[in-house]
Every structure is written in structure tokens, then in C-alpha cells.
Amino acid sequence: MNKFIAGLMLVLLVCTFMIFHCAAAVINIVDSGRPNAQIVVADSPPRMTALAARELQAYLGKITGAELPIVTSPADGVVSLYVGRSEYTDRLGVTADGLQYGAFRMKSGPDWLVLLGDDFDFEPKEPWARNHGDRERAQKEWEEISGGQWGNPRNSLHRQYNKRLGLWFHD
Numbered sequence: 001m002n003k004f005i006a007g008l009m010l011v012l013l014v015c016t017f018m019i020f021h022c023a024a025a026v027i028n029i030v031d032s033g034r035p036n037a038q039i040v041v042a043d044s045p046p047r048m049t050a051l052a053a054r055e056l057q058a059y060l061g062k063i064t065g066a067e068l069p070i071v072t073s074p075a076d077g078v079v080s081l082y083v084g085r086s087e088y089t090d091r092l093g094v095t096a097d098g099l100q101y102g103a104f105r106m107k108s109g110p111d112w113l114v115l116l117g118d119d120f121d122f123e124p125k126e127p128w129a130r131n132h133g134d135r136e137r138a139q140k141e142w143e144e145i146s147g148g149q150w151g152n153p154r155n156s157l158h159r160q161y162n163k164r165l166g167l168w169f170h171d
Contacts, residue, residue, distance in 0.1 A: 030060070030065075034066055035078075040081065041086060042084060042085060046084065046119040046171065047167050048119045048167065051165060053084070056083060082094075082113065082116070085116050092109070092114060094107045099117060105117070119171070120171075122170035125154065129155045134158075135152075138154065139155060142154075
């Protein structure tokens with residue numbers, strides 16, 4: 001019976017230590033309304049990555065009341081939320097390799113979180129109509145390239161651009 005109690009005490013002691021150790025390891029990204037984290041992006045992130053960083057900043061602000069800064073280089077002593085690929089995510093070994101169909105990857109460490117996907121800036125191929133009135137010009141160029149009177153598949157591409165956000169549908 002004494003061995004059982006001693007073993008039980010040891011298990012309880014280890015569990016207590018683990019609970020306090022885990023509780024001490026919790027790092028908050030916002031503490032009492034003050035940011036304890038930063039959002040890190042590449043120097044020139046793709047348009048969709050930049051939008052994702054702004055959205056993360058906005059929604060964390062709505063949830064916590066704190067505005068996390070968006071930076072291009074992480075600072076020491078705060079949690080880094082990496083959005084999109086950068087030299088820092090490369091150093092951490094987190095990539096978008098193998099992602100398909102718009103998937104994204106989340107990976108975390110002791111004081112960082114990476115959120116990334118296979119983002120790129122869409123650039124339309126010529127000839128494409130800049131607006132409805134430009135369709136005739138784009139169609140003529142397309143017929144010269146195609147050698148016939150074929151419909152230009154890019155004549156309505158201008159409708160797939162959001163000026164307010166500065167994003168293409170295909171970004």
C-alpha cells in the first residue's frame with residue numbers, strides 16, 4: 001500500500017509540475033489591451049498576402065482592442081505572426097510545398113505562428129480589355145494573334161479586378 005501511495009504522490013507531483021510548467025509557457029499575443037505580437041510579412045508581399053495581414057490585424061483589433069503592427073522584420077521579445085512566405089518562414093522551414101486547391105498551412109513554435117499559402121500576383125496576359133470600351137481594340141489584337149475571328153477569352157477580364165482592394169480575382 002505504501003508503494004501505491006508513493007507512486008500516486010509521484011504521479012500527482014509530476015502532473016502538478018506539468019500543469020504549472022504549461023501555464024507558465026503560455027504567451028499571449030495581447031496582454032491587457034496592449035499588443036505583445038507583431039504581424040510579419042515579406043518586404044514586397046503578394047497582394048493577397050498583404051490583404052491577409054491587414055485582415056488579421058483588423059480582426060485581432062476587433063477581438064482584443066489592440067492593433068498589432070505589421071512589420072517586415074521581426075523584433076525580439078514579442079510573438080511573431082508570419083503571414084505569407086518570407087525569408088523568415090524559409091529559415092523556419094515552413095513552405096507552401098504540396099498545398100493544392102487554395103489550401104494554406106499553419107505551423108507554430110514557442111513564440112511564432114506561420115500562416116501561408118501558395119500566393120502570387122496575377123498578371124493578365126495581353127491582349128485584354130481594360131474596360132468595356134476597350135474591347136474592340138483587344139479583339140483586333142486577339143484576331144491578329146490567333147489568325148482568325150475567334151472570341152477573345154480575356155475581353156471581360158476587367159470585371160475581375162477590384163479597384164478598391166487592388167486585387168484580381170485570380171490573386
